[in-house]
Amino acid sequence: RAAAQPVAEQASARSAAALAALRSNVTAKEIQKLAxxxxxxxxAGRATKGLLVLGIVAGGAYAAWRWWDKQANPDWLVEPPVATEVGDERSPLGTVDGSDRAVLDPEVEAKQAEAEGDVPGHDDRA
Incomplete structure (x- = not known):
């Protein structure tokens, strides 16, 4: 009985559509267009569902790979890089042209002045 239910619904829907087509001016071309x-x-619905399932499977595979990689290489197991020491024998960095005075970009100078609290053109006495 449960198997016959969808068949009966389909048959009644088709017979109702056939009666509507016979009573009105619906052409076979319009019916084919609708079909x-x-x-x-x-x-399109099946394709969308397939892409959704594929995306979920790919996301799950990526999450499983990340979990597996984390298990194989935990943070506490990875050794930090060897520290490098800077000796005093190196001279301080200078400018390219050899002059002692370093010329900064105007934006960098403005940011340094702002950080020091000395903002040109800004009056704190409001």
């Missing part, structure tokens, strides 16, 4: 439209929508 193609339903078929396209069903195909």
């Amino acid at each position: 193609r439209k339903h078929e396209r929508r069903a195909r």
Whole structure:
């Protein structure tokens, strides 16, 4: 009985559609156009569902790979790089042209002045 239910619903829907087509001016071309439209929508729905499932599977595989990688290489097991020591024998960095005075970019100078609290053109006495 449960298996016959969808068949009966389909038969009644088709007979109602046939009666409506006979009573009105619905052409076979319009019916075919509507059938193609339903078929396209069903195909697009299946494709969307397939892409969604594929995305979920890919996301799960990526999460599993990240978990597995974390288990194989935990943070506490990875050794930090060897510290490098800077000796005093090196001279301080200078400018490219050899002059002693370092010329800074105006934006850098403005940011340094702002950080020191000396903002040119800004009056704190409001």
